[in-house]
Amino acid sequence: MILKLRKLAPVLAGTASIVAISMIGLSNVSVDRALRNTTLSSSFSSIAWANAPFQYNPPSRGTPKTTVGAGSRGCTQSVPIGVALLVPNDHNGQTVSGHPTFLWYVSDKTSVPVQFSLVEPGVSKPLYIQQMSVEKSGIMQVQLPKELPELQAGKKYRWSVSLICDSNRPSNNVFVQSWIERVSPSADLTQKLAAVQTGDSSAQTLREQARVYAQAGIWYNALEDLASSYTANPKDPSISADFMSLLEQAGLSKVALQERQRLVMN
Secondary structure: OEEEEOOOOOOOOOOOOOOOOOOOOOOHHHHHHHHHHHHHHHHHHHHHHHHOOOOOOOOOOOOOOOEEOOOOOOOOOOOOEEEEEOOOOOOOEEEOOOOOEEEEEEOOOEEEEEEEEEEOOOOOOOOEEEEEEEOOOEEEEEEOOOOOOOOOOOOEEEEEEEEOOOOOOHHHOEEEEEEEEEOOOOHHHHHHHHHHOOOOOOHHHHHHHHHHHHHOOOHHHHHHHHHHHHHHOOOOHHHHHHHHHHHHHOOOHHHHHHHHHHHHHO
């Protein structure tokens, strides 16, 4: 969801195939042929996976819990800026990470600070707060520091990005907020991740991991991996197409359009 403001502030392989070949009763020629066929089959599988449409399968949708600030009274910046949390617009996103990454989009640089905050419902003190500056348009992110306690599985947490228009009058600030739920990975998800993980953090590996997470409905992990792959290779047409597709499937078409325009201008 995009929030238009008058003034804003600082803040964002294919699946490996394992084929068992019985050696009993096979000649060397037959074995060679079988191995060649296995290699070709695995290659075709990899190509099909890489070229398949990127698909995000949302978990069972609950009541949306996303709200936005109502005004920009305290800001004096003359150029309106768009700010959007990169979250699905009709359901709570999920993560399997104890220290997840949160991402949002800003349409332009600004002199106003942006503050990230993570809160556990029922607990008055925020779990984590960080202020940042916005030096250019694009994606911004915060990863929950490893030294903090992990998010608990089965719990929902509220996170927000605030535009600190007036530090003396919080009511003048503008914020956007959403929710994140940590879930335990299923056996199927764990198995599929193991099949595509290669031990490195290459753009292609991250892209393949993102596909697995997206198909399992794990929004935050899919977005983190795909955004990392995209920001490192914004001109790669296949990675860019996957990233824009993920945003659009979550109802973030305006963000995808702004990002395309930003890439053209840069």
